[in-house]
Amino acid sequence: MTPDDVPAIVYLLATGMVLAELLTAFFRRHRVAMVFLALRTCICLSGIGFILIRADRPPLFGPFEALVHILCVMGILALLFARQLAQPRDFFLYSSVCAFALLALQWGAPMALNNDYYMYADITVLLFFSLRLTAAGIFAHGAVQHVCAALGKEGRLWHDGRNTLLAGACVYLASEWTGSLWCLNWLGDSWQWSHGFLKAAILFLLVMLACHLPAQVLKQTILRAAGGILPGLFILWMIFYH
Amino acid sequence: MMHFLSSLRLAFYNLLALILWMGTGVVLSHSHEAAFDRMNEMPILEWMGNTMPQSPLPVVWFLVLCMISLILLVNALCCTFNRQLVLARKLKKGKPWLFFILHCLFILVLGCHGLILVAGDKQGRIYLSPGMSHVFGPYRILAEEVVIGDDPKLLSALGKTQRSRMTRDNIGLHNNYVRLRLFRNDLEVADKPVYMLSPMRYKTLQVTLVEFSQNPRQLSPGVILTITDNPLNPVFFLVYGIMILSLAGFTMLTWHQKPPEKDIS
Numbered sequence: 033m034t035p036d037d038v039p040a041i042v043y044l045l046a047t048g049m050v051l052a053e054l055l056t057a058f059f060r061r062h063r064v065a066m067v068f069l070a071l072r073t074c075i076c077l078s079g080i081g082f083i084l085i086r087a088d089r090p091p092l093f094g095p096f097e098a099l100v101h102i103l104c105v106m107g108i109l110a111l112l113f114a115r116q117l118a119q120p121r122d123f124f125l126y127s128s129v130c131a132f133a134l135l136a137l138q139w140g141a142p143m144a145l146n147n148d149y150y151m152y153a154d155i156t157v158l159l160f161f162s163l164r165l166t167a168a169g170i171f172a173h174g175a176v177q178h179v180c181a182a183l184g185k186e187g188r189l190w191h192d193g194r195n196t197l198l199a200g201a202c203v204y205l206a207s208e209w210t211g212s213l214w215c216l217n218w219l220g221d222s223w224q225w226s227h228g229f230l231k232a233a234i235l236f237l238l239v240m241l242a243c244h245l246p247a248q249v250l251k252q253t254i255l256r257a258a259g260g261i262l263p264g265l266f267i268l269w270m271i272f273y274h
Numbered sequence: 275m276m277h278f279l280s281s282l283r284l285a286f287y288n289l290l291a292l293i294l295w296m297g298t299g300v301v302l303s304h305s306h307e308a309a310f311d312r313m314n315e316m317p318i319l320e321w322m323g324n325t326m327p328q329s330p331l332p333v334v335w336f337l338v339l340c341m342i343s344l345i346l347l348v349n350a351l352c353c354t355f356n357r358q359l360v361l362a363r364k365l366k367k368g369k370p371w372l373f374f375i376l377h378c379l380f381i382l383v384l385g386c387h388g389l390i391l392v393a394g395d396k397q398g399r400i401y402l403s404p405g406m407s408h409v410f411g412p413y414r415i416l417a418e419e420v421v422i423g424d425d426p427k428l429l430s431a432l433g434k435t436q437r438s439r440m441t442r443d444n445i446g447l448h449n450n451y452v453r454l455r456l457f458r459n460d461l462e463v464a465d466k467p468v469y470m471l472s473p474m475r476y477k478t479l480q481v482t483l484v485e486f487s488q489n490p491r492q493l494s495p496g497v498i499l500t501i502t503d504n505p506l507n508p509v510f511f512l513v514y515g516i517m518i519l520s521l522a523g524f525t526m527l528t529w530h531q532k533p534p535e536k537d538i539s
Contacts, residue, residue, distance in 0.1 A: 147438045147441060148441040148442045148443070149437075149440060149441065149442075150440050150441060150442050150444070150445035150446075150447065151447075151470075151471065152442060153442050153446075153447050154447065154471050156471075195525065195528075195529055198521065198524075198525040199525055201521060202518060202521050202522045202525060205514075205517070205518045205521065206518055209511070209514055209515060209518060212510075212511070212514070213511070214471070216473075216480075216507065217471045217472065217473055217482070218470070218471055218482070218484070219314070219482065219484060219500060220396070220398070220473065220480055220482035220484070220500035220501070220502045221314065221390075221396075221500075221502060222390065222507055222510055222511070223387075224314045225303070225310050225313040225314055226303060226310065226314075227299075227300045227303040227304060230296045230297075230299045230300045230303065231300060233296055234293055234296045234297060234300075237289055237292055237293045237296070238293060240289055241286065241289045241290060241293065244282055244285045244286050244289060245282075245286060246281075246282045246283045246286050247282075249286065
């Protein structure tokens, strides 16, 4: 085994843990599911550790780096959150379905470290990418909470989902702030007209939309849930398919 | 009228329209790439004048975007001062006040975004090789020398393969630079090496090294610069930063509280 094989091994191990989590959650073995969730998070943490040691920087870009970071954030948040729920079964189920979908969609993608682009020597670039991945993990967790709220019976999940969205917005805006600083130093403007800028703005607007739902929309469970799910879906699409 | 302008329903549909319109912009930015690129190289009014005859679609798109954003600004202003301020005064509690401040900061950030577009001056993609100078308002920028410590082919790379070779091992941010001298009304006011990601700043003027370039007519390598003069940039970053902190504060304060259904989902 060479260090170049590590990303593929981390990917396969994480997929195995998510599958085990999915099965145990389906058969209502919450505690066992929690153990697999913790193991998956540890595997992703070790993936992050590998990137830190091997590339001398945090995960930033590309299928492998984005996956381990996002799944790690989702895992930590799920571990913290699931303990507060009276009936965590649905949450485990939807959370592991979301993680599995992410892993499955990246099946066949090159599992390797991203090229060490020379601009990664700048702290604003590191923060921009790193915080964006963190925000993606938070928004994905928020999306799972909104799915649970729409399909389940625990009323508190709406408010938890709203909290997660706002926390994700803070991290995302911090990422955009450092990105603006990077853009100013790189191209002379705090922002530039490009499809990347427009997509980044759409994401922020989606969060704003979810926070400004009128009463008649709030009454419709599907629309309310869609408002909370869309930012998570959009940022994941942006990161993996942009 | 004021009731409608400050309504949550207007905010919702307006945000929805803005999202869809920006999505249209994503598609347009691919089909009209050159027009979108030029948008970053000159003041916006100049861009509109230059682009309208050749390629009107991006200009129309931009004007509609401005209109939707303006409605959002009016909606935010009306809601903030007609509803949130009234509520904050009535309740006399910290949270409504923070909610009000948060919206004020958002209005300021949105306003800064708009003003940055029209304020100041800008010239993009200025090519200078050693000994050449460029005049920008009362300023003259002289390229004294261009120092390339790394492989010059990599620095002017364009293709994806070459870009993938532009790694931290192959290129050092401080190995390559252009020494610039800045004159204001023929009086030298600055002389410093300008690196990638480390622009020269003098008052509100910023001279940014965008890339290294090899002009076929010149023997020595040159640089591509962007010159901007925008007094609003520091204000924008300050207000933007405070807004993020206020949002974080508001999120923490309302973490355990179920908010009214009408305001926050």
